[in-house]
Amino acid sequence: MDVSSIKNPSFIKDLSNQELEQLSSEIRKFLIETCSITGGHIGANLGVVELTLSLHKHFNSPIDKIIWDVGHQSYIHKILTGRGHEFNSLRQYKGLCGFPKTKESRHDVWEAGHSSTSLSAAMGMAKARDILGNTNHVVPVIGDGALTGGMALEALNHIGHDKTNLTIILNDNEMSIAPNVGAMHNMFGRIRTNHNYNRFKFDAESFMNRLPGGDRLRVSADKIKDSLKYLVVDGIFFEELGIKYIGPVDGHNFKELDEAINTSKQINKPVLIHVVTKKGKGYKPAEVDTIGTWHGLGPYKLETGEVIKGNEEGPAWSALMSNQVLEYAKQDKRVVAITPAMPVGSKLTKFQQELPDQFFDVGIAEQHAVTMAAGLATQGMKPYVAIYSTFMQRAYDQLLHDVDRQNLNVLFGVDRAGLVGADGETHQGVFDVGFLSQFPNFTIMMPKDGNEAIDMVNTAFKTDHGPMAIRYPRGNAPMLRDTKEHEILDIGTWTYERKGSNLSLISYGPTVNFISDIADELLKEGINVNVINARFIKPMDFEMLHELGKESMPIITIEESMLTGGLGSQIATFLKDHDYKNVLRRIGIDNEYIEHGDVDLLLEDIGISKAKIKSLAKSLIK
Ligand SMILES: Cc1ncc(C[n+]2csc(CCOP(=O)(O)OP(=O)(O)O)c2C)c(N)n1
Ligand SMILES: CC(=O)[C@@H](O)[C@H](O)COP(=O)(O)O
Ligand SMILES: [Mg+2]
Structure with a gap:
């Protein structure tokens, strides 16, 4: 089938699972080929081919609301909703956006680009449905990385308490951009390991739900399950919050997906289906990637997966900054580096390897990253927070209330400052100057070249001058002279x-x-x-x-x-x-x-x- 000619997803409902498997292969081939020319978030998309087909089979988009968290994994959804023929323009000027866009399609019911918004948005849509007396499903799809974001946890807290009817899909591929981190990630690992028990629990539940006999039988069945659950399952987290847990489900197996979604539809309260997928599935170079290179990248050679390099002169700005900070950290253990889930993009992996005790990947948690840095600074430490300009927006109040107001010595490497290109409007780094400039104590710098960046890092570590931000763009830094001596710049001089x-x-x-x-x-x-x-x-x-x-x-x-x-x-x-x-x-x-x-x-x-x-x-x- 020519997947670029698909007009709408309704035909999927009539396909057998065997036909869906065939379609999955065709979609993968199409994605791997087109992204080799345009670049894009190929890894995440290859992992959700079967899941996306299954969602469009069991739900009726756009009446049922499928909400993609971050939205970088929505390519298959775009293909199924009639945009395959535009894929050669993906992420290009005036072309198809790499994230859901309401103006592109009525099937894109929520726009994103930043992480962890889907559950709150879903809660809003579900409450609107209930108040207006509608009956549609609301289906947020959130990754294991995005679920570590504070907003998602705030939403879970509310959803469980409110008992709102939602079908939450947790797409667990064990990866954020880099390998996922944190206690939640460890918990998902334990749930996956307890797979046998969970299979039993899942089967037992579907069986019990099918039994006649009314509420009394169901109540006692629930009691049996509950006691069993306390004995064996690590993953009672969601159930304790009031959210029905189903899984883990093999996200590449249509039969398992069918069962899980059908079961969820019978439950009139919040349900979380834990779907296990493989990032990069179906394309060897992406499948074996353990670093995060294939999360999102530019054009690559189809046969080998070799990334096609552009005209890159000079070191990457992010590498220059991170390696410079590393030099100070080697001399002074008070210098520590913090990243909110971006060790790869911020080029902090060398720092992580060489000084693991002075490095913190806190997950998708910009607010926590900033306030943790403030806490460190109160104890005389010299924290460096590498953070993309666009994601720094998440931490406005922490920058103001915790760092600037207390005039703490925290250095921010404001990465991807300025226009970022292919990611577009959700990711342009164009607001930080405006909001940081309002804060009385902040010093904001931007180097014209790599040499000046080195002087700025030196200035930050050699002066105790309160909060400082060094902005730098995506791409590579020109090095205009040999730098031997590092200057301390006079603050506030042009x-x-x-x-x-x-x-x-x-x-x-x-x-x-x-x-x-x-x-x-x-x-x-x-x-x-x-x-x-x-x-x-x-x-x-x-x-x-x-x-x-x-x-x-x-x-x-x-x-x-x-x-x-x-x-x-x-x-x-x-x-x-x-x-x-x-x-x-x-x-x-x-x-x-x-x-x-x-x-x-x-x-x-x-x-x-x-x-x-x-x-x-x-x-x-x-
Ligand atoms: C607020 C915010 N911080 C950081 C990012 C960068 N980012 C985009 S996707 C991603 C990883 C998401 O992992 P997961 O939700 O598990 O999705 P996967 O790519 O594994 O499918 C990160 C850190 C972002 N988009 N938004
Ligand atoms: C979806 C997302 O937020 C990230 O994957 C982002 O696209 C990374 O951008 P860089 O490619 O600039 O690191
Ligand atoms: Mg993931």
């Missing part, structure tokens, strides 16, 4: 990359190098501009700002960030507050979400392009 007399271009991060190139081109046309590296976004260089105000040349600020609360807005406020009359134009993201696609194309859209900046500069000088 530098002139070049001096001019017609206009000032101000930016931070690698964009500074980009505007230096623009300045070169303008010079050839007789326009001589200041290029200013605002390496400290907070505090700003007030001395230089007064200088610029007095010179009263026009200013253009350029930032890969939201305009509201951004550097340009803060400069505008400063100039106005001090009655300077400079004409100022801000280039950045103006009150909108930026979708997925090639970063250069996205930058062009927001006005960060050579042509646009040059033309604006010329118009201001006239």
